[in-house]
């Protein structure tokens with residue numbers, strides 16, 4: 001883990017009750033994933049596609065451990081409504097900048113929970129007829145899966161808890177924690193009560 005001035009570290013991590021995956025564990029796993037991806041995609045010039053915003057730290061790390069020529073692009077989605085999201089329909093608010101027809105696409109996600117977002121986006125991407133389309137996810141939350149999604153490269157399974165850090169947020173905060181951790185209950189109690 002990088003070095004932080006002690007006071008800054010104390011402030012950054014004040015709301016965390018427990019570290020569940022350390023920076024070292026994540027670095028090591030991402031390196032292994034990068035190695036496998038580099039072997040599998042040798043000579044294929046893949047394009048990594050990330051969905052903003054939680055994927056930012058992971059895709060930046062992954063990109064730097066992939067040793068074959070690679071391109072990168074991003075999509076962003078938002079929900080029309082909670083009901084639409086429950087039906088697996090999301091609104092594309094930022095599309096890709098490059099065509100992916102006949103390209104080898106590696107779709108990169110920070111976390112898969114119900115699988116609905118991924119399932120919707122994969123359908124959208126498949127319609128553009130890529131040469132291949134695989135999924136790489138850092139964190140998998142299998143407990144609430146509603147649709148089966150193919151995960152070719154997977155980092156860690158997460159417990160069915162509110163976890164933050166390494167891109168994962170709670171109310172848009174904590175994405176910059178240098179590990180994955182649990183929040184102290186008093187931090188999100190308000191949401192539990194309402």
Ligand code: PRP
Nearest residue numbers: 052053054111112113114115116117118
């Ligand atoms: C996360 C993640 C996926 C989605 C997965 O994004 O990046 O897009 O949730 O959930 P699902 O499997 O239940 O569909 P989030 O909505 O938290 O946005 P963020 O990346 O901006 O934090």
